[in-house]
Amino acid sequence: MASGGFMGETADEHDQDETGERVEDIVDRLRQLRAADQQRRKHAEAGVVLDQLDAVEERLLAFGRALGGDPDDVAALPFTEEAGRDGMAEPLYVRHDRTLLNQVTSWLLQRQHIGLISGYGTGKTAFREILKRDLGRRDDFVVAHVDNPRETTPRGLYETVLRGAAEAGFEIDPGNYWQVRDGIPWATAETKQAVQEIAEDARAEDVTLLLVVDEIEDLPSDLLSAIQIAGDAGVRLFLSGTPAGKERLQDVKATLDSRLRYYEGIDPFDVEDIAEYIARSLAHFRGEAYDGESPDLFEPTAIADIHERTGGNPRDVRLECRELFTRAAFVWHRTGQDVERIRITPELRHRRFGMGR
Template identity: 85%
Template structure:
């Protein structure tokens, strides 16, 4: 019996795949030749360049278009802007419901949880979501450990001014760029804009992170702002709450605390991975299970991290990098690369 059309199609497909693999190895050999030619740049810098290029190539093979490694999946914590909205896993519904209720009631709020449990991600979502509402003005102090009391008051005043709530300059001795010069007068100005905001049914919300590391004089300034009518959202570790109670018991007593953010369950990790890969490819998250990661690998990630979101991200990043090494060394099509628990135990370098 002679060959069929299907036989020819299969032969063509195999031939095409073989040709792609050969072309890819030719390109990698050329990259290695160029890298050796420029080895005078230094062995460490040379390795940086090689690893970066192969990680980016793996990302492109997966369907993304990264310009540098910070664009790859699971790297969002490397930036100071926090987690993008599409990557946030809304796994702790009790947290969302309770904090939302307190915000609507204009309570002072304290969010207390261990490191890596998602406070920063929640803060970023809170800033963006409330920043889109007409009844909230959100002030967030960057680098609060290095902020002075006057700097904190100034941040509140500038956020208010951007919304059209300004102080009466006749009430102050000296003003520069719309802000009273004297620290004592900036306190009075904060009270003035808070009263105006309340009269317009607007809440000024001051978000401060890492209360465990704040200097005592800044804690005093935070309390003064709260007394003046600004609503507070403070976050930190249980150690931070204990310190707040010891140093500023009156401030501590005014906060409504939410303690402990739930860790990720296995299905939450799967959602985070799927969201990350979709976001990387410029696609909407559709609720489907993630590709690339085998279900057993997701269970293993949960077992290793206890569901701590930060540790989950770091573990996913490590496994993603190892998968890139396997892809580079094997020459296989990216569709055949799968992350399994065993990948975590393999030892290899990108140049092997």
């Protein structure tokens, strides 16, 4: 019997369209096209963001150059400094809390253990940077600083003290230890012994060996024990943190807490301090010396508004200044005015605009 209709077609022949393509091939091709389209969309969206980042960066840098600076990236613009990143520049430090300066320096001269307690963003890190630099210049101080206290081991803390002392010329006697590598005993128990040896040598030469540790509220218990051991060995301690850090010292190491002289609560910036900070930051950006004059660019009303918004918290002041500086750059770009005519006022904060022209 003769076949009729599609009875004689194979499955592959049945799944082909008029162009000869199989259905599976068409489906696969559609999936590939859809995936490629989604990838293009993803790249296009990323491109828009990246293009905008490039445009904003260039306009911020152009504004900075118009103000008299020579920035090569946005991190060089005013109000972008971070005190703990590469060390705070001396010209930017506002010595606003004279009581703090007088009290802490007197305790340092008396070789007291010191605890600096204050909230976040109040200037502890900036003060620590000044302390490290200024005391590091003196022959009667050796300053060691734990860079990452939350991830430092007791041995790492002892090693920090020993390396700081070695840079100042105080080295251990290798014959007193079982194994020494690069001037540091290998065993933790021996590094602890070495800290005592070095502290005694420094004291014999009337040199204060100072260990600076911050973020004490987050330190593990074994590191607090190591800090106390270093203090017992003759190392002077400068510990800083929040009020929670002081409570932790009281709860975990009461004997250490009882030997610390505490300074609590750094004074916030007042309006004059904020004006000084702004003037210092702009002068530093231009490569000029701070001359004690009121800042340009910021109107007095804007400075007063910053104080009201931040309560004088130094970190928040910096962030507010950076935000207003950025907005001023946008206005300058959009209006095309001479940079001398750009003034930062409180109203600038409420202005809405984009970066397009």
